[in-house]
Amino acid sequence: MDSSLAPAEHPETVNGALDLVLAGGPVVWLLIAMSVIALTTIIYKLVQFGMAGVGRSGNVEKAVTLYRNGNRREALAAVQSAGDPASITVATAIRGSLRTDVSEASVREEVERVATAEINTLKSHLGLLETIGSLAPLLGLLGTVLGMIQAFRAMEAAGRNVDPAILSGGIWAALLTTAAGLIVAIPVVAIASWFDRSILQVARKTEDAVTRIFTPDLTRRTESPVDEVRAAHV
Template sequence: MWELVKAGGWLMTPIVLCSILALVIIIERSHTLQFNKVAPNRLREQLITRLRENGDIGRTQLMNVKEKTALGDILATGLLYRQYGLESMTMHMQNRASVQVHQLEKNINMLGTIGAIAPLLGLLGTVLGIISSFLAITDGAMQDPTMLAAGVSQALITTAAGMIVAIPALVAYRYFQRRIIDINAQFETQAGLMVQELYDYQLLENTHIPNTSKQVTHAAVDDSIRDQHSIDRFGLDETATATL
């Protein structure tokens, strides 16, 4: 292996560095972009169940959920701000989702850049190798066969090395891009389902109506009840008078 790298010339150094960097990114992103680590199953159900049983979830518990997973960060943020209304809750969840998606895209562009640069480095090595081969020929006669063989070796090795690095890098780049799109769709689905369940189970009722509004509402109900009693009594008195 070392002999091939040495025969490829100095351009093999950046190609090898690109291969190492691409391998590190692929391993790191493969570990990070796992669904069970980013958007674990039944997390939303667990939060809604706890909310229905206890009526509320403590801030400390929600902060612990936020720190564990990306989906937990989004859902816990929504529950932290649900007391300020649906619009504020949705806005904060969207902001956290944008931050989490940006974190998931970390180093992905670098992987795409490596996939684009590696073939160019190999092509540059090919050109330099061919130039070295032509320098071995002067006036139609071969002056240095060793130089000719070295130039051809450099051209072939650098081209092959560039493609070997670029192909896996581009495949991984496209794969991770699709994985991030799927994860983002999962974020939107889970957030939407949580809002719907908060409505269905009437878990937003206590946060949408302030205490003053509740007092006014109760007062209006009491007034209507008193009015109804007055009407009924007036009706009975009127009937009794007519009978007399």
């Protein structure tokens, strides 16, 4: 294919996209603004999740294993420099267990506070994505209704000299806003749902790790099976 044709095609594509936006009216411009806000928020959340180490829990498992084996200071060293919510919460629990001047109830309360704060940090700005995902289809539908009203008003004004092109042109321009609303909403809702599931997994892993810090390992056999049965009947 002749490369000299490419520059001529690009302006036509741009003009076609601009015509679609102009045909959609102010609702499409509003949806474009919402999509920009949503994209900025998504990028911010991805960077936040990456810096927080969401999905990486190897150091937490190592710390819990060391702690249950009696190596408390080594366990603290395994998580104290990490920045993910589970590591920060587990490190708080281990530091509290090393303090002899603080009761276990106070340590548990502080650990719960830290865990809640970390999870709430991960949840920040998700409400904005959920709002955009909910409003975008409604705005698209609103634009369609307004466009249909204009199309039928044009038909009424034309009287008996109705041109079918007037109606068909008004309808496709009206439906354009519904399509734009769905194009914005579908990926935003999907990505927001993924963020929610990821945060839920982090919360569950954090709760599991903290529980294992405060409770003994009852899955490990300390006696023979016969002795365990005998102890159960004493």
